[in-house]
Structures are given as C-alpha cells and as structure tokens.
Amino acid sequence: MSARSGNRVPPVPSPGFSDDEIQRALSEDRPVEPSLGFQARVMRRLRSDAELPPLALPWKRFVAALVAAFGALAMAATVDPDLLQATARPGLLFPTVVLLVLAARCTIRSRLASEMAASRGQDSTAG
Amino acid sequence: MSHEGDRTDVEAVLGGEIDRFEGIVNRWQGPLVNLAWRYVRDRPLAEEMAQEAFVHCFRKLHQWRSEAEFSTWLFALALNVYRSFLRKRRPPTDDTVAADSLIRPSSTEAELFDSERRELIRRTVSYLPEIYRDAIVVYYFEDQDLATTAVRLGVPAGTVKARLHRGRELLRERLGRRLE
Numbered sequence: 001m002s003a004r005s006g007n008r009v010p011p012v013p014s015p016g017f018s019d020d021e022i023q024r025a026l027s028e029d030r031p032v033e034p035s036l037g038f039q040a041r042v043m044r045r046l047r048s049d050a051e052l053p054p055l056a057l058p059w060k061r062f063v064a065a066l067v068a069a070f071g072a073l074a075m076a077a078t079v080d081p082d083l084l085q086a087t088a089r090p091g092l093l094f095p096t097v098v099l100l101v102l103a104a105r106c107t108i109r110s111r112l113a114s115e116m117a118a119s120r121g122q123d124s125t126a127g
Numbered sequence: 128m129s130h131e132g133d134r135t136d137v138e139a140v141l142g143g144e145i146d147r148f149e150g151i152v153n154r155w156q157g158p159l160v161n162l163a164w165r166y167v168r169d170r171p172l173a174e175e176m177a178q179e180a181f182v183h184c185f186r187k188l189h190q191w192r193s194e195a196e197f198s199t200w201l202f203a204l205a206l207n208v209y210r211s212f213l214r215k216r217r218p219p220t221d222d223t224v225a226a227d228s229l230i231r232p233s234s235t236e237a238e239l240f241d242s243e244r245r246e247l248i249r250r251t252v253s254y255l256p257e258i259y260r261d262a263i264v265v266y267y268f269e270d271q272d273l274a275t276t277a278v279r280l281g282v283p284a285g286t287v288k289a290r291l292h293r294g295r296e297l298l299r300e301r302l303g304r305r306l307e
Contacts, residue, residue: 017248017302022295025245026252026267034160038174039152042181049182050145 058111065107069100133197137188152181155198159205165264166209168250176212180205202279206265210257251301259294262287 132150139147159180163173183204191200252263266276266287277284 017244017299019295019299021244022248022298022302025248026263027271028245029165029249029267031157031161032164032170032173034156034174034177035170038156038160038178039149041174042152042156042178043146043149045178045182046148046185047145049185 058108061111062104062108065104134193137191137193137197140185140188148181148185151184155181155201159201162202162205162264162268163209165249165268166213166253166260168246168253176209177205179212180208183208199278203281206261206279210261213253247305248298248302251298251305254301255294255297259290259297262290263294263298266291 132154136147136150140151156177159177160173163176163180164170167173167176180201184201187204191197252260254260255263261280262276265279266273269275269279273284273287277287280287282290
C-alpha cells in the first residue's frame with residue numbers, strides 16, 4: 001500500500017444495489033416534521049379563500065341577453081308570422097325552451113368560472 | 128388517530144366554524160407532509176403539496192360520508208392532489224449528480240457514503256412510472272402494511288404486491304444504470 005492510498009476513500013464493496021439494501025433504505029426512511037408555521041399558513045390560506053366575496057350573478061348581462069332574445073324573436077315574427085306559431089306548437093315548444101335554458105346556463109357558468117379564476121388570480125398576486 | 132375528533136371538527140366546519148379546521152390540520156399535517164416528502168424529498172415542496180391537499184379537503188369536506196374512515200377519504204384525496212401536482216411538475220429526467228457523488232465519494236467516511244446510497248435509492252423512486260412509484264411510496268409510508276396500502280390506493284392487495292415486486296425490479300435496474 002502506498003502512502004497516497006491511505007488518504008483515499010475506503011473501497012466500495014459493490015457498486016450495484018441489492019434487494020436487501022433497497023428494502024432497508026426504503027423502510028428506514030426517517031419522517032420529517034412539518035415546519036412551525038405550516039399549520040398557520042394553511043389556515044391563513046383557507047381563511048383568505050373563504051373571505052372571497054360571493055360571485056354575483058351578472059344580472060345586467062342576463063337582462064340584456066333576454067331583451068336581445070325577445071327582440072330577435074319579435075323581429076322573426078314580423079318577418080314571418082308563421083315562425084312564431086310553429087315554435088309555439090306543443091311539439092316544438094319544449095325543445096326550444098330546453099335549448100334556450102341550456103344555452104343560458106352554459107353562458108352563465110362559463111362567465112362565473114372565468115370571474116372566479118380572475119378573482120383567485122388577483123388574490124394570489126396580492127398574497 | 129382521533130376519529131371522533133375528525134367527525135366533530137368536520138361537522139363544525141360544515142356548520143360555518145372555519146377555525147375548527149385547525150384541529151384537522153393539526154392531526155393530519157404530519158402524515159400528509161411526510162407522504163408528500165416521500166414523493167419529492169424536498170421539504171418546502173412537500174409542505175406546498177400538503178397545503179394544497181388541505182385546501183382541497185376543505186373545499187370538498189361536504190363530500191365526506193361519515194360512514195367511511197376520515198383518514199381513508201383524506202389520503203385518497205391527498206394522493207390525487209400529489210399525483211396531479213407531480214404530473215404538472217415533471218421531475219428532471221436525469222439526476223446523475225447524486226450518482227456521481229457515489230462513484231467519486233467526497234467524504235472519507237464509509238457511513239456517509241452509505242447514507243448517500245440510501246438517499247439515492249429513495250430519490251430514484253420518484254422516477255419510476257406512476258403506478259409503481261405510488262405502490263412503493265405508500266407501502267413504505269404505511270410501515271409495509273399491505274392491506275392498508277391496498278385501501279389507500281383503492282386496488283386489491285394482490286395488485287399492490289405485483290406492483291411492489293415490479294417496482295423494486297425497475298428501481299434496481301435504474302439504480303444500476305446510474306452507476307454504470
């Protein structure tokens with residue numbers, strides 16, 4: 001043995017990993033403690049989420065859309081009076097109402113979702 | 128863990144007493160941070176993941192059915208949060224830095240070298256495909272309790288066993304490749 005080899009790292013028994021070594025490493029993993037402020041941080045975040053103002057229904061837009069829909073219907077009735085009668089027939093009335101309600105629901109939901117995303121974005125930027 | 132404490136706290140929170148959620152955080156912060164830690168081995172990141180899990184828990188608290196164990200519901204929810212967190216934040220494809228330190232150890236102490244090897248094994252688990260990674264992480268987190276792991280993952284115990292076996296095989300292969 002040379003003097004130089006005395007300062008070197010002890011030889012590695014085997015570069016590979018045995019099942020035993022893997023098993024030991026995984027089972028002897030020490031748990032970590034959450035940091036002191038963790039609980040307070042979580043509660044702060046929850047309170048700020050809960051304090052977000054409730055999202056108001058966009059009534060102005062809703063009324064405007066309703067007026068526009070009635071306007072379009074009235075215009076269609078003046079152009080072709082039979083159209084209104086055809087729409088009012090029992091067979092067509094229900095599907096028409098359902099379609100209108102679904103369209104309104106989709107519009108309102110997407111609008112609410114985007115407003116909610118915007119308000120959360122503002123909140124996280126402020127935080 | 129206090130099951131009755133969870134139940135009364137959940138009822139209080141649902142009744143509008145947000146502060147009572149603190150009891151739930153207090154009881155479960157250790158397990159949730161630790162589970163996340165086993166996935167990422169980075170404390171700030173693990174706490175971020177656990178915080179996200181608590182926020183999801185708070186928002187979905189009304190979905191918990193009191194006939195079920197609160198812990199089962201909470202862990203299922205946390206695992207989903209962690210999985211989607213990890214999918215968004217892809218791990219680096221190569222962490223050979225750790226492997227290099229094994230090939231040319233900087234310390235003369237064999238003990239330190241051993242601890243580096245153990246840490247490399249634990250870190251490499253994160254690079255396994257999701258189903259094997261989850262099986263290994265949860266199984267060892269649950270003190271090698273196969274039945275609890277199966278409940279946590281929502282799969283039969285036989286499936287967990289098979290995934291553990293294959294997962295450890297893959298782990299050994301990957302570790303071997305890193306040292307080549």
